[in-house]
Amino acid sequence: MNKKARRQLEKLFSIPKCLIYKIMGFGRVKISGSQRWERGAVLHAEGGNVFIGNKCNFRTGVHIRALGGVLRIGDFVFANNNVSITAFNKITIGNHVKLANNVVIVDHDHDYMNGNEGYKVGSVVIEDGVWVGANSVILRDTHIGKNCVIAAGSVVKGNLPDNTVWGTRLAAQIKEFDPIS
Numbered sequence: 006m007n008k009k010a011r012r013q014l015e016k017l018f019s020i021p022k023c024l025i026y027k028i029m030g031f032g033r034v035k036i037s038g039s040q041r042w043e044r045g046a047v048l049h050a051e052g053g054n055v056f057i058g059n060k061c062n063f064r065t066g067v068h069i070r071a072l073g074g075v076l077r078i079g080d081f082v083f084a085n086n087n088v089s090i091t092a093f094n095k096i097t098i099g100n101h102v103k104l105a106n107n108v109v110i111v112d113h114d115h116d117y118m119n120g121n122e123g124y125k126v127g128s129v130v131i132e133d134g135v136w137v138g139a140n141s142v143i144l145r146d147t148h149i150g151k152n153c154v155i156a157a158g159s160v161v162k163g164n165l166p167d168n169t170v171w172g173t174r175l176a177a178q179i180k181e182f183d184p185i186s
Contacts, residue, residue, distance in 0.1 A: 033050035033053065033054050033055065033071070034048065034050050034054075034055045034057075035054075035055070035056045035057070036057045037056075037057065037058050037059045037080075038058070038059030038060055038080075039059065039060060040057065040060070040061050040062070040063070041061070041062045041063065042063050043063065043064050043065045043067075044065060045065040045066050045067075046063040046064065046065065046066070046067040046068075046069075047067070047068045047069070048069045048070075049068075049069070049070045049071070049072070050071045051070070051071070051072050051073075052071075052072060052073040053070075053071025053072055053073050053074045053075060053076065053092055053093075054071055054074075054075050054076070055069065055071045055076045055078075056075075056076070056077045056078065057078045057082075058078060058079045058080035058081070058082065058100065059080045059081070060080060060081050061078060061080070061081065061082045061083070061084075062082070062083045062084070063084050063088075064084060064085050064086045064088075065086050065087075066086050066087040066088075067084045067086070067087070067088045067089075068088070068089045068090070068091075069084075069090050070089075070090065070091045070092065071092045072091060072092065072093050073093055073094075074092035074093045074094045074095055074096070074112065074126075075092060075094075075095050075096075076090065076092040076095075076096045077096070077097045077098065078090075078098045079098055079099045079100035079101075079102065079133070080100045080101070081100055081101045082098055082100070082101070082102045082103075082104075083102070083103045083104065084104045084108075085103075085104060085105050085106045085108075085139075086106045086107070087106055087107045088104045088106075088107070088108045088109075088110075089108075089109045089110070089111075090109075090110045090111075091110070091111050091112075091113070092112055093111075093112055093113040093124055093126050094112045094113065094126040094127065094128055094145075095112060095128040095129075096110060096112050096128065096129045096130075097128075097129070097130045097131070098110075098131045099131060099132045099133035099134070099135065099151075100133045100134075101133055101134050102131055102133070102134070102135045102136075102137075103135070103136045103137070104137050105136075105137060105138050105139040105140075105141070105157065106139045106140070107139055107140045108137050108138075108139070108140070108141050108142075108143070109141075109142045109143070110129055110131075110142075110143040111129075111142075111143070111144065111145060112126060112127055112128055112129045112145045113125060113126045113127070113145055114144070114145060125145070126145065127145030127146035127147075128145070128146065129143055129144075129145065129146075129147050129148075130147070130148045130149065131143070131149045132148075132149060132150055132151040132152075132153075132167070133151050133152070134151050134152040134153075135149050135151070135152065135153050135154075135155070136153075136154050136155070137155040138154075138155055138156050138157030138158070138159065138172075139157045139158070140157055140158045141155050141156075141157065141158060141159045141160070141161065142159075142160045142161065143155075143161050143162075144160065144161065144162040145162070146162060146163070147161055147162050147163060147164075147165075148163075148164045148165065149161065149165045150164075150165055150166045150167035150168070150169070151167040151168065152167060152168045153165050153166075153167065153168070153169055153170070153171060154169075154170045154171070155171050155172065156170070156171065156172025156173065157172075158172075158173060159171060159172050159173050160173065
């Protein structure tokens with residue numbers, strides 16, 4: 006089967022999957038327009054609400070969870086393999102956002118000061134046109150401005166202004182050691 010025929014077949018099978026998500030979400034899932042959900046992409050609305058815009062593309066292994074919170078995903082969002090988005094409170098992702106492989110977006114942390122009982126929650130806002138590089142982590146209380154680029158392997162927390170590039174420094178030597186012979 007050629008590539009074009011395979012894509013058409015995937016699109017055909019992604020439409021009923023969206024309908025199943027709407028039905029299984031018991032009104033907690035609202036999906037606009039058409040989507041592309043590859044095999045292994047998972048959507049959970051366990052006590053939360055999910056709103057997904059038009060023409061989004063979710064690759065294999067994507068996990069989207071609204072666990073009591075509200076998750077809004079805009080139009081034309083691309084989530085590559087193994088992206089994980091979990092909303093306990095509120096996550097908003099704008100239009101034309103691209104998430105590379107293994108990106109994690111969370112709006113909560115375990116409350117380690119309280120014996121890991123419960124969570125500290127905040128919010129995450131990712132505005133339009135943002136590109137997040139592979140293996141990056143977006144933490145609670147983060148606002149990423151329009152058209153930002155987040156370099157691969159970055160851990161992001163705080164306010165990032167529009168039209169900027171962010172990333173961690175490259176690996177640096179910590180110490181030398183003598184190998185055991």
